[in-house]
Amino acid sequence: MAEGNLQVSPGPHLWHGLSVSKIMYIVVIALLPPTGAAIYFFGYRALTVIITSVVFAVLTEFVVKKMRGKPFVMDGSAIITGLLLALTLPPTINLWMVALGAIFSIAIIKEAFGGLGHNIFNPALSARAFLTASFGVEMTTWTTSTGFTADAIATATPLSKSVAWQGGYLPLFWGNIAGSIGETSAFAIIIGAIILISLRIIDWRIPATYVGTVAILSLIIGKDPVLYVLGGGLLLGAVYMATDYVTSPITHKGRIIFGVGCGIITMVIRALGGLPEGVCYSILLMNAVTPLIDRYVKTRPFGLVKVAKSKT
Amino acid sequence: MTLPEKVILPLQQNIGAPAAALVKKGDKVKTGDKIGESKSFVSALLHATVSGEVEGIIQVINPASGRLCDAIVIASDGLDTTADFQPVKDVSALTNEEIIAKIKDAGIVGMGGATFPTHVKLVPPKDKIVDTLIMNGCECEPYITSDHRVMLEYGDKVLAGLGLIAKVLSIKNVYLAIEDNKENAIEHLAKLIDEAKYNFQVIPIKTRYPMGAEKTLVKTVINKEVPIGGLPLDVGAVVQNVSTAKAIYDAVYEGKPLIERVVTVTGNIKTPKNLLVRFGTPIKNLIDYCGGTTGGEVIMGGPMMGIAQFDLGFPITKGTNCILVKDALTIKESDCINCGRCVEVCPMGLLPTLYPKYVKKGRYADCKASYVENCVECGACTYSCPANIPIVQYIKIAKKEIIKRKASK
Numbered sequence: 064m065a066e067g068n069l070q071v072s073p074g075p076h077l078w079h080g081l082s083v084s085k086i087m088y089i090v091v092i093a094l095l096p097p098t099g100a101a102i103y104f105f106g107y108r109a110l111t112v113i114i115t116s117v118v119f120a121v122l123t124e125f126v127v128k129k130m131r132g133k134p135f136v137m138d139g140s141a142i143i144t145g146l147l148l149a150l151t152l153p154p155t156i157n158l159w160m161v162a163l164g165a166i167f168s169i170a171i172i173k174e175a176f177g178g179l180g181h182n183i184f185n186p187a188l189s190a191r192a193f194l195t196a197s198f199g200v201e202m203t204t205w206t207t208s209t210g211f212t213a214d215a216i217a218t219a220t221p222l223s224k225s226v227a228w229q230g231g232y233l234p235l236f237w238g239n240i241a242g243s244i245g246e247t248s249a250f251a252i253i254i255g256a257i258i259l260i261s262l263r264i265i266d267w268r269i270p271a272t273y274v275g276t277v278a279i280l281s282l283i284i285g286k287d288p289v290l291y292v293l294g295g296g297l298l299l300g301a302v303y304m305a306t307d308y309v310t311s312p313i314t315h316k317g318r319i320i321f322g323v324g325c326g327i328i329t330m331v332i333r334a335l336g337g338l339p340e341g342v343c344y345s346i347l348l349m350n351a352v353t354p355l356i357d358r359y360v361k362t363r364p365f366g367l368v369k370v371a372k373s374k375t
Numbered sequence: 376m377t378l379p380e381k382v383i384l385p386l387q388q389n390i391g392a393p394a395a396a397l398v399k400k401g402d403k404v405k406t407g408d409k410i411g412e413s414k415s416f417v418s419a420l421l422h423a424t425v426s427g428e429v430e431g432i433i434q435v436i437n438p439a440s441g442r443l444c445d446a447i448v449i450a451s452d453g454l455d456t457t458a459d460f461q462p463v464k465d466v467s468a469l470t471n472e473e474i475i476a477k478i479k480d481a482g483i484v485g486m487g488g489a490t491f492p493t494h495v496k497l498v499p500p501k502d503k504i505v506d507t508l509i510m511n512g513c514e515c516e517p518y519i520t521s522d523h524r525v526m527l528e529y530g531d532k533v534l535a536g537l538g539l540i541a542k543v544l545s546i547k548n549v550y551l552a553i554e555d556n557k558e559n560a561i562e563h564l565a566k567l568i569d570e571a572k573y574n575f576q577v578i579p580i581k582t583r584y585p586m587g588a589e590k591t592l593v594k595t596v597i598n599k600e601v602p603i604g605g606l607p608l609d610v611g612a613v614v615q616n617v618s619t620a621k622a623i624y625d626a627v628y629e630g631k632p633l634i635e636r637v638v639t640v641t642g643n644i645k646t647p648k649n650l651l652v653r654f655g656t657p658i659k660n661l662i663d664y665c666g667g668t669t670g671g672e673v674i675m676g677g678p679m680m681g682i683a684q685f686d687l688g689f690p691i692t693k694g695t696n697c698i699l700v701k702d703a704l705t706i707k708e709s710d711c712i713n714c715g716r717c718v719e720v721c722p723m724g725l726l727p728t729l730y731p732k733y734v735k736k737g738r739y740a741d742c743k744a745s746y747v748e749n750c751v752e753c754g755a756c757t758y759s760c761p762a763n764i765p766i767v768q769y770i771k772i773a774k775k776e777i778i779k780r781k782a783s784k
Contacts, residue, residue, distance in 0.1 A: 069672065069673060069683075069684065069685050069686075069687070070671075070672045070683070070703045071672060071683040071684070071685050072672060072683055072703045072704060072706070073683075073706075073765055073768050074674075074678070074679060074680055074681055074682065074683070074754055074757075074767070075678060075679040075680065075754035075757050075758050075767065076672070076674055076678040076679070076681065076683070076699075076701050076703070076704060077517070077678045077679060077704075077758055078704055078757075078758060078763070079758055079759045079760075079761075081759075081761050082761050082762075082763065083709060083712055083761045083762050085761070086714070086761055136709075177710075178710065179710060179712060180709075180710035180711050180712045180713065180762070181710065266715070308712045308713045308714040308715070309712055309713050311713075313713055313714075313715040313718055313726065313728065314715070314718060314726070315719075361726060362718060362721075362724045362725065362726055363724050364603060364723060364724045364725055364746040364749050365590065365594075365600055365601075365603070365722065365723040365724040365749065366590070366600045366601050366602045366603045366605065366723075366749065367602075367603060367724075367746075
């Protein structure tokens with residue numbers, strides 16, 4: 064060691080090593096089961112939707128970062144947004160709409176607010192809401208899942224208000240039903256959830272309270288809780304989108320409030336609203352109140368209660 | 376380890392008032408001679424750690440605070456002639472006041488790193504009821520094994536030292552909190568307690584950083600929370616480090632002042648060791664004694680709260696428990712993604728993520744309202760931050776700024 068040439072850095076001199084981009088790529092890996100299921104059940108259409116969405120999300124991130132004069136880092140977050148957006152879309156959607164949604168999610172919802180860590184709303188869900196508002200018919204045209212083999216036939220989703228579900232529970236679990244390409248297979252999503260929760264990437268509290276609230280409320284209003292939990296986009300939203308760090312509360316208590324809130328709004332939309340599905344809007348609405356939750360729901364500092372007692 | 380040719384003894388090696396030098400250039404001293412003293416109660420005496428001649432008083436930069444402080448330099452004559460230590464034959468005949476006086480005379484401070492003068496701890500305010508003594512057998516930080524060695528090699532002295540503290544404070548509940556990764560220390564001390572018929576209880580504690588921190592330890596052992604801004608005294612507890620307990624034994628039984636301690640030398644070191652080191656020995660001597668290093672930054676203390684040194688001539692002081700040589704990390708701070716890991720790991724129940732955001736905008740009042748002063752600077756938040764934000768450094772800025780503003784009012 065050369066004298067007088069010592070390196071000095073501030074402590075702590077250890078680091079866990081789990082960086083933002085590592086977390087993001089673990090989420091990408093956890094998204095592979097539902098992505099695979101989407102391709103398996105909806106064939107080439109699903110594959111093209113996914114590729115279009117991811118490519119445009121990453122490209123938009125690159126272009127906008129350059130425009131903002133910020134360094135572009137391939138941290139995986141744009142891939143997640145692209146993948147998530149694709150998984151929430153119906154298989155028959157026009158590809159230019161997919162591209163438009165991807166551009167909207169990154170450019171408007173994420174980067175315009177300051178980039179990763181600063182967005183108020185979940186980018187993928189916002190883009191889905193944007194596409195639903197813009198192209199109502201295309202966004203609600205559902206087909207049967209026939210994989211690569213036969214032509215798809217238009218049909219209703221399990222949660223449809225006009226047609227009662229008669230397909231039994233097993234298709235709901237495996238995913239050969241109509242719906243957004245990534246939401247149909249509960250099995251694939253549960254594998255992803257196990258990966259994320261066991262690696263402690265996401266907090267189990269949000270999906271658990273969200274799904275739990277939906278199940279309990281559907282029981283209370285006399286609906287089939289299994290259908291309500293497995294039939295729509297609930298699992299996909301609860302595992303991958305409601306748990307988005309940036310747009311969900313930071314404390315354990317806050318996350319429970321968030322999950323219960325999502326569950327209540329979802330059920331209000333499903334039971335009382337005109338739409339068959341409410342996952343997207345419920346999470347977006349709870350995103351909006353997240354800053355408020357974080358402001359009022361705080362951790363209890365160590366030793367706080369005792370001080371209050373000794374003062375009285 | 377071998378005695379250094381020269382020792383550098385900063386006059387402030389404790390929390391509280393610095394000592395004033397009692398010697399001047401050219402004075403001859405023996406090992407253990409008193410060379411620094413302060414009139415203030417919250418202060419600790421300083422003793423010569425080698426015999427020889429005082430070379431003078433120089434200014435050194437305190438690596439912890441960054442401030443200048445005076446230091447006495449003694450050139451060793453290589454003989455290590457000791458002052459006349461007076462062992463006590465019958466310790467049980469000593470009064471509490473005599474015991475405390477001996478501890479004060481020995482210049483003992485909390486050797487876990489806080490360096491709070493020990494004799495002050497033994498005279499609690501009259502209105503406080505102290506009923507629990509906890510021996511802190513949890514290393515301050517990862518990598519450090521000095522307390523572990525002390526428990527194994529000086530177990531009997533540690534117990535005797537604890538016995539003295541328990542006697543002075545008339546405490547009946549004495550717990551030895553030892554991390555469960557030190558099984559041999561747990562067994563060893565339990566055996567010694569049995570043999571010597573102490574009424575102490577060994578409590579294995581889950582090895583988890585920052586367990587060596589007083590507040591965390593008190594909560595774990597007796598399930599009481601030390602109030603914000605308070606001391607363990609406020610919940611009736613006194614915590615003593617193992618090395619401090621051993622120093623108390625040395626002072627009272629053998630009349631020996633505090634002149635040396637066990638220091639862990641580890642990391643990128645040829646042969647990592649625990650060394651018994653005289654205070655004032657330059658860091659470089661320890662590294663050389665252990666066969667040198669393969670490079671990296673030299674940290675005084677552990678990897679979490681330790682401070683990287685810019686001068687290897689800086690001496691070991693009473694609070695130094697470790698010299699760690701480690702490859703430096705590069706910090707690439709990115710934006711907070713609100714993941715909540717810092718919140719999850721904070722032992723003080725804070726929301727660490729808030730502070731960097733506040734400090735960047737100069738919102739120090741908000742830091743204060745969010746209990747930034749409750750932070751123990753353990754660094755767990757920064758360790759776990761995926762965005763690599765040096766949260767604890769922002770917290771230190773906030774704390775300094777709050778003190779500055781308080782002073783200017």
